[in-house]
Amino acid sequence: MPTGMQKSIGIKYRESQRKKPPTRKASDLHMDRRREIKTIYHITRKECLLSILKQGLQPRLDACAFESGEDQMAVHVYASPESVRDALAPSSRYRQLEQKHFGEDVELCVLQLSAKPYYTIGLCGKEQDAIRILHPLSAKSAIVLDLNLHPISSAELENILANRSAG
Numbered sequence: 202m203p204t205g206m207q208k209s210i211g212i213k214y215r216e217s218q219r220k221k222p223p224t225r226k227a228s229d230l231h232m233d234r235r236r237e238i239k240t241i242y243h244i245t246r247k248e249c250l251l252s253i254l255k256q257g258l259q260p261r262l263d264a265c266a267f268e269s270g271e272d273q274m275a276v277h278v279y280a281s282p283e284s285v286r287d288a289l290a291p292s293s294r295y296r297q298l299e300q301k302h303f304g305e306d307v308e309l310c311v312l313q314l315s316a317k318p319y320y321t322i323g324l325c326g327k328e329q330d331a332i333r334i335l336h337p338l339s340a341k342s343a344i345v346l347d348l349n350l351h352p353i354s355s356a357e358l359e360n361i362l363a364n365r366s367a368g
Contacts, residue, residue: 238316241278241332242285242346244295247308250345251365258312258338268298275333278314282350284330285311289348310353310361311346314338 243258260274279285288295289309299307345353345361353361 238280238332241280241314241316242282242350243276243278243312243314243338244285244288244309245312246299246303247310247361248365250310251362253312253340254343254362257340258334260335260337263302268302271333273333273335275335276338278332278334278338280330280332285350288331309348311348311350312340313344313346313350314340315342 245253258276260276262271262274279288287293290296299309345358347353
């Protein structure tokens with residue numbers, strides 16, 4: 202039967218044999234950087250604008266998301282103007298899916314929203330600027346932008362909304 206000293210040595214030996222977490226290299230550290238998102242952007246079809254401005258952004262699983270392999274309802278937003286521009290490029294996967302499901306002449310606009318302070322993302326690649334939010338977002342303070350990310354004038358916005366509510 203082991204003595205108290207032998208038990209103590211045995212415990213220390215077993216602890217020393219446990220797998221230690223791998224030592225992180227400097228090249229891995231960029232995965233841990235975080236940034237606070239203050240503004241988010243949502244690309245939408247103009248025909249959805251009236252509904253969004255009234256009811257906010259609701260999590261959905263539309264045909265484009267489903268075809269991209271997603272299986273959870275979410276609101277898709279972007280964390281930077283650069284990522285919006287990338288998504289709007291004619292050769293982007295987003296643009297190709299939109300045109301496939303809604304036609305070549307689909308009319309898009311961008312909503313700029315203030316983000317809640319708790320939205321954070323890792324900075325480990327361009328696709329990390331695409332954020333999936335699983336709950337509804339208010340669009341009360343949204344600014345409607347054109348595809349060049351310039352604010353749409355009040356008159357133009359009224360015209361878009363009038364055409365959508367009449368149709």
